[in-house]
Amino acid sequence: MNRIPVTALTGFLGAGKTTLLNRILREQHGRRYAVIVNEYGELGIDGGLVVGAEDEVVELNNGCVCCKVRGDLIRVVSGLIKRKGGFDGILIEMSGLADPAPVVQTFFFDDAIRQRTRLDSVICVADALHLQARLADSREAAEQLAQADTVLLNKTDLVDATGLASVEAAIRGFNPTAELLHSVRCAVPLAALLDRGAFDLKRLHLDSSPDNANEPPRDERPFRHISVSLGRHSHGIDCVSLHVEKPLERSRFLSWLQQLVVEQGQDLLRAKGIVDLAGSDRRFVFQGVHMTMDTDFDRPWGVDEVRDSRLVFIGRNLDRRGLRESIGHCKTDS
Known part of the structure; x- marks a missing residue:
């Protein structure tokens, strides 16, 4: 139907x-x-x-x-x-x-x-x-x-x-x-405007992170973090984007995401992500509003596609440094 x-x-x-x-x-x-x-x-x-x-x-x-x-x-x-x-x-x-x-x-x-x-x-x-x-x-x-x-x-x-x-x-x-x-x-x-499929996990798309000329070479930076500063009239709303270039260990990442929703779900206005989970040949995608988080395995990664993880969180009182450090612990040991 x-x-x-x-x-x-x-x-x-x-x-x-x-x-x-x-x-x-x-x-x-x-x-x-x-x-x-x-x-x-x-x-x-x-x-x-x-x-x-x-x-x-x-x-x-x-x-x-x-x-x-x-x-x-x-x-x-x-x-x-x-x-x-x-x-x-x-x-x-x-x-x-x-x-x-x-x-x-x-x-x-x-x-x-x-x-x-x-x-x-x-x-x-x-x-x-x-x-x-x-x-x-x-x-x-x-x-x-x-x-x-x-x-x-x-x-x-x-x-x-x-x-x-x-x-x-x-x-x-x-x-x-x-x-x-x-x-x-x-x-x-x-x-x-209509039939855009914005909440269809299979059609989720996130642009690659902006170029950062002053960053270390790719192999010297395990992940990249971008934060948008909104000024004094932002009502506490921030956008935090995380770019992780190494695969994430599945159980660690899912626990990390679940903990984030439990602890900060009331402050999460939107969340989206395309994730490279170690051991899987398919993209793991998620998006949510507040305490609601929809997740699924999407299409297989393309042969010539860069396998990385891109996550975007928009909300209040987001701990930017904490998010950066904690997702780093989700990377595989190898």
Whole structure:
């Protein structure tokens, strides 16, 4: 059974989430989507479409469905996936003041939903004009950005080239792994946003670490560590990237990862990794949100592929030195 892809849509108040959803709900794209608005108050899709009753479902003339959640998200999703005809995808718009993690974790923890759906990606719509101000004064804006796989930088027509470069740098500081797209009034092809497979371990990709001209030769440095400094308005969020060039001993590494989740899971906003485990000819991949960690053995390493381990952690209160030292103990003795 093909599982329905679910896209979580986040972003601070006024960024343009509703504008994006309006496009999906109105456009004759030939696909059938269910749009869930996961917040209290009247539905802000547009003035002519207000859902009054709790969990009421509205059929739209382009084949899409819109509903509002005021209670149990699991119950609403369970009802939608049982509807005749099925859907090409489910989109969930979260409150502009909400941490997306609880919604994301729903699709990992509930077995029935996980059998019928798959979390596809987390998209953060960001206001190019006001994002930096929101990052300076809002913990929620920082969390939304840090947990995204795709950042749709909207309202780019309201800033000049210098301002655009500055806000892009701020985004990269909080989340260097997310794909960054530009838009005006969220005018971006839906294919660029949907069915991305960002939570599919088989499609996980991490760029190689940046070149470091001043580092020792390859054979003299067992691993490399990069940290992004975010400044005084970071709300304590850091991105720590680890690059280990020697194979990792399986039991040591799995224990290390488990201990990290247990001890720092509440502070881990996102985690991703492609790992070379000693004795295995397949890549070990993982990614997670907070206490939720999905792991699997992926495809075999390519014949000409460099076998190394690349891990990225985004979160609060990360012990950068401790992570560097402790993962070093996971290397094989040889």
